[in-house]
Amino acid sequence: MPTTNGRSALRLAKLQEALASGGTLHLRDAAELCDVSEMTIRRDLTTQKTAISLLGGRLVMANYPGVTPIYDLNEQQASHYQAKHRLCQRALAYIQEGDTLFIDCGSTLMPLLSQLSHFHELTVVTYALNVANAVAALPNVRLVLLGGLFYPASQSFGSDNMAAAIERLGINKALISAAGVDLERGVSCFHFHEVAPKQAAIATAMQRLLVVDASKFGVVRPAYFAALDDFDVVVTDEEKTHSSQYLGCGNAPLLS
Amino acid sequence: MPTTNGRSALRLAKLQEALASGGTLHLRDAAELCDVSEMTIRRDLTTQKTAISLLGGRLVMANYPGVTPIYDLNEQQASHYQAKHRLCQRALAYIQEGDTLFIDCGSTLMPLLSQLSHFHELTVVTYALNVANAVAALPNVRLVLLGGLFYPASQSFGSDNMAAAIERLGINKALISAAGVDLERGVSCFHFHEVAPKQAAIATAMQRLLVVDASKFGVVRPAYFAALDDFDVVVTDEEKTHSSQYLGCGNAPLLS
DNA sequence: CATTCAGTGTTATTTTTCTAACGTTGATTT
DNA sequence: AAATCAACGTTAGAAAAATAACACTGAATG
Incomplete structure (x- = not known):
């Protein structure tokens, strides 16, 4: 693992550029683009703190909407x-x-x-x-x-x-x-x-x-x-005892 | 394969909602959410025309920037x-x-x-x-x-x-x-x-x-x-014979 | 000059995802 | 009631991706 952010950071910057215009980049292509092995790209991604994340063999910008919470919508979120x-x-x-x-x-x-x-x-x-x-x-x-x-x-x-x-x-x-x-x-x-x-x-x-x-x-x-x-x-999602969901157009006060 | 867009389309709509707020949904969770098998979700995705695409076992909105060209940046595009x-x-x-x-x-x-x-x-x-x-x-x-x-x-x-x-x-x-x-x-x-x-x-x-x-x-x-x-x-990217790349601030005409 | 070590490649193994084939169910038709 | 068929599940195999282990390189260090 690289301790200093040498070439690793440079590669990630290069890849980030490639991804900036939107789209995904296959690990294979990313490796070829940087002229290193896929494993190195993998390591870059896990070692370095980066906005790029690996999604099923493809590089994507993690901070883009639609990908953002790679930390998926799981059980709790789903409910x-x-x-x-x-x-x-x-x-x-x-x-x-x-x-x-x-x-x-x-x-x-x-x-x-x-x-x-x-x-x-x-x-x-x-x-x-x-x-x-x-x-x-x-x-x-x-x-x-x-x-x-x-x-x-x-x-x-x-x-x-x-x-x-x-x-x-x-x-x-x-x-x-x-x-x-x-x-x-x-x-x-x-x-x-x-x-x-x-x-x-x-x-x-x-x-x-x-x-x-x-x-x-x-x-x-x-x-x-x-x-x-x-x-x-x-x-609202809950019917409270002291509230009405629909107040009509007559400005009836809620929670009265 | 479903020929009529019955329950299949309904499921996709449900999933699309879940994805609309951004983020990804694991195939496993999607199947659970719709109360069907993963295979069924897979079939929905391949059969029906949908904005959702499957990226390494995860559902993502294909029309979101950052994912859009699932049709990756490959050789030609990379060059x-x-x-x-x-x-x-x-x-x-x-x-x-x-x-x-x-x-x-x-x-x-x-x-x-x-x-x-x-x-x-x-x-x-x-x-x-x-x-x-x-x-x-x-x-x-x-x-x-x-x-x-x-x-x-x-x-x-x-x-x-x-x-x-x-x-x-x-x-x-x-x-x-x-x-x-x-x-x-x-x-x-x-x-x-x-x-x-x-x-x-x-x-x-x-x-x-x-x-x-x-x-x-x-x-x-x-x-x-x-x-x-x-x-x-x-x-510009090419140095033409009859053009200069930098024209300075003096409004020098290009291609003169 | 040997040693160390970050950086990387290679290979093997495990895990996950994908695909294709076949089996089940239940409603609709003949 | 047998036949049909859409819709779905299940299983097994193939493909791809993730992980782990070990080997190589070359620059810096002692």
């Missing part, structure tokens, strides 16, 4: 996924043909996106890179990405004129996610740059849906962005 | 990649610490991006999704994505106020790619929505670099966007 899936299934019920949807950042709404392929005419507005990537793959969904400076923490963009950009769009339904929902302290998230787009979407959308799993109830996060009754619908 | 690589190596020579770069869409400049990780302080401005994804993976490069409506053909965004957005940024160097370069007919590309951002970048950047391989010379494409002497530097 946790079920929860998110059910949540999105409920949210899906509110979506109709021809809608222009605002999709918030985070992982909550991701399971919803692939479901959108069932529609014929749909527009998705988002400021999140992961959402954009998933939607870009859908053939019959128009994608509008609100750009700006990229914030890695939330995989989303922020810009001073994002609010204005959102208001110019005819957003039909806003699907908003949150990290905390509290009856008194309102709805909050982790990152402050998310506040402006969320608020703008809430302000312009004809229907506002808050999509949160029950674990977020009673939690307060640093960035407040809305009161609970700013939303027309709250989509 | 063709060498050309692009050399081209970008030359372009790299013009980049300095602290630069704010405009990176054009297309695949030409992709090999350049991973090289950018060697810098400590860099900002990349782009309107292309594939570029954004590659840059988002780099820890020490700031990313500014110019959003708008997504055009799948060029994996890039278009917007009516993109020119204004570009002009507000302090772009240092603009790296522009092209599909056609002709001495008389100027520099052109395929898609008309690319014209506005390219022109805006050329207008505001302090230094303008045209990065094109020699195969583009003498070619004219539908969308004209600049004259050849709008560029300060032309970076």
Whole structure:
């Protein structure tokens, strides 16, 4: 095993370049490209800390979406996924043909996106890179990405004129996610740059849906962005004794 | 093999949802999730036309960047990649610490991006999704994505106020790619929505670099966007008898 | 000049994945 | 009721990938 990062790191850099344009590189080709044996590439990958990972004999960029958690969705995640899936299934019920949807950042709404392929005419507005990537793959969904400076923490963009950009769009339904929902302290998230787009979407959308799993109830996060009754619908996975899932369009308070 | 798309398609839909949030799913888990044998999942994948592909025992979304050409970069592409690589190596020579770069869409400049990780302080401005994804993976490069409506053909965004957005940024160097370069007919590309951002970048950047391989010379494409002497530097892979690779900042004409 | 050791190649072995063939089930048809 | 057939499971074999062990090389060190 190489202790110093000599030629090993150089090879990995070379391979990373080759992979940067997207795609996969077979171990055999990688070895040939670097003019070493496959075993050496293997060792490079295990020894050195690298963004490249080996997936069934093929090199892929591990930090690319769609590969990212090589640390697979296993048992626990699969069950946790079920929860998110059910949540999105409920949210899906509110979506109709021809809608222009605002999709918030985070992982909550991701399971919803692939479901959108069932529609014929749909527009998705988002400021999140992961959402954009998933939607870009859908053939019959128009994608509008609100750009700006990229914030890695939330995989989303922020810009001073994002609010204005959102208001110019005819957003039909806003699907908003949150990290905390509290009856008194309102709805909050982790990152402050998310506040402006969320608020703008809430302000312009004809229907506002808050999509949160029950674990977020009673939690307060640093960035407040809305009161609970700013939303027309709250989509949740659990039927609490003191909450109603659908509050109608009449701004009926939740958890009252 | 299933002739009608009955349960098979349903399973694939279910799996696609699971994968939509990004990540991979082991065949074993996929089988368990659908409550069938691994063989059945295998058959689903081979029989049905689907966006999911099997990569070393793991299910991945084939249309995600970083996996997309499962049809790997093989011999031919690897050699063709060498050309692009050399081209970008030359372009790299013009980049300095602290630069704010405009990176054009297309695949030409992709090999350049991973090289950018060697810098400590860099900002990349782009309107292309594939570029954004590659840059988002780099820890020490700031990313500014110019959003708008997504055009799948060029994996890039278009917007009516993109020119204004570009002009507000302090772009240092603009790296522009092209599909056609002709001495008389100027520099052109395929898609008309690319014209506005390219022109805006050329207008505001302090230094303008045209990065094109020699195969583009003498070619004219539908969308004209600049004259050849709008560029300060032309970076090319071949030394032609009647061309100079570096034209300096003095707007010296190329191919004169 | 012998020794050490990082770096690499080679080979053999194990493990995993892939493929092809055949067997089962249950609904539908004749 | 026998025949058919789609849908699926099971098994066994082939192919590929991962791992482990050992051998070679050449530069640095004593």
